Amino acid sequence: MASLNVGNLGEYLREQRRNAQLSLRQLADAAGVSNPYLSQIERGLRKPSAEVLQQVAKALRISAETLYVRAGILDAERDRDDVETRAVILADPSLNERQKQVLLQVYESFRKENGFGTDEDADADADADADAVVDGAESVKNPHS
Numbered sequence: 001m002a003s004l005n006v007g008n009l010g011e012y013l014r015e016q017r018r019n020a021q022l023s024l025r026q027l028a029d030a031a032g033v034s035n036p037y038l039s040q041i042e043r044g045l046r047k048p049s050a051e052v053l054q055q056v057a058k059a060l061r062i063s064a065e066t067l068y069v070r071a072g073i074l075d076a077e078r079d080r081d082d083v084e085t086r087a088v089i090l091a092d093p094s095l096n097e098r099q100k101q102v103l104l105q106v107y108e109s110f111r112k113e114n115g116f117g118t119d120e121d122a123d124a125d126a127d128a129d130a131d132a133v134v135d136g137a138e139s140v141k142n143p144h145s
Contacts, residue, residue: 010044030059
């Protein structure tokens with residue numbers, strides 16, 4: 001496991017919070033953590049747990065995996081391509097939340113098909129969801145087929 005780099009994590013979180021146009025207090029409330037604790041994370045004084053990172057990621061609508069890599073919880077080398085792809089999808093301002101989630105599900109389905117899936121249960125769910133999305137899209141494109 002990589003060492004914790006909380007300074008880099010804090011800077012990244014601050015940047016993401018500002019991009020989301022949220023105050024420190026607004027993000028703390030949305031993530032369910034205290035304002036002082038979040039401030040300490042941003043300043044690199046605290047090492048948040050994976051659970052806290054997940055709550056913050058959800059509140060910021062960014063990939064928790066990206067935060068895990070920044071915090072040293074995930075191996076950056078092994079997971080970098082997958083995490084970067086997910087981060088780019090989630091950061092695309094031209095897509096709405098539903099479109100981002102559908103695109104991530106399709107992406108995960110293709111990764112699993114090509115032997116790169118990591119979590120079998122999540123991959124199976126992503127496969128089923130992606131298949132349903134593709135089937136639904138096909139029926140919309142070809143309503144008389």
